[in-house]
Amino acid sequence: MAKIVVTPYGWDMGLNFKEVEELLLREIDKHVTTLSTRRSKYFTNLAKKRLLYLSVLLTQLYNGCRVSEACEAILKWLRSGDREVKVKVRKRRDGYERLIVIPSRVIVLRQYLEEFKDVNVDELTLRVKVFASRTLKINTHALRYAWITYMARELKEPAQIIAKISGHKKLDYILHYVEKKEAEEILRKIVK
Numbered sequence: 001m002a003k004i005v006v007t008p009y010g011w012d013m014g015l016n017f018k019e020v021e022e023l024l025l026r027e028i029d030k031h032v033t034t035l036s037t038r039r040s041k042y043f044t045n046l047a048k049k050r051l052l053y054l055s056v057l058l059t060q061l062y063n064g065c066r067v068s069e070a071c072e073a074i075l076k077w078l079r080s081g082d083r084e085v086k087v088k089v090r091k092r093r094d095g096y097e098r099l100i101v102i103p104s105r106v107i108v109l110r111q112y113l114e115e116f117k118d119v120n121v122d123e124l125t126l127r128v129k130v131f132a133s134r135t136l137k138i139n140t141h142a143l144r145y146a147w148i149t150y151m152a153r154e155l156k157e158p159a160q161i162i163a164k165i166s167g168h169k170k171l172d173y174i175l176h177y178v179e180k181k182e183a184e185e186i187l188r189k190i191v192k
Helices: 017-037 041-063 067-080 110-116 121-136 140-154 159-166 171-190
Strands: 084-088 097-101
Touching: 017 041, 017 140, 041 067, 041 097, 041 110, 041 121, 041 140, 067 084, 067 097, 067 110, 067 121, 067 140, 121 140, 140 159
Parallel strands: none
Antiparallel strands: 084 097
């Protein structure tokens, strides 16, 4: 299992969007290969479950959502076939719904994931968190932070847009995430 290099500082555990993306895509390819080469029912079932978990994580990474929202989106997509789905933002009490777009890399896996369309969203969320922690050694919420950092620093998107996409009600949260990281890096540059 390839490990992601994690810096010892930072609110987002130092996860780099591109590194996590590469890891998830590599893991997806590995399990697709397992499905095409192994005939054992045990390995087939295990590979399918892991493809489901990886699909959720890739959806979470690309959309900057919470893992529970990505799970709900995947299940809605499996049931409806709609690539764009709306899910309620779980941390908000005002009923706000956000758009989640299922990645094209996940769409091509539908044949392997179809059997999971009736899974309970809370059970799936728990399983994905455990898989991410034990197998990939990452906290699922760190994927959300990696996306926010990537959007702000690499793509130069305004905090208002990032907050709208991520479902943050207050801009302060986005500014806190981005400004803290920037401030720490500036401090490291000026202190000799």
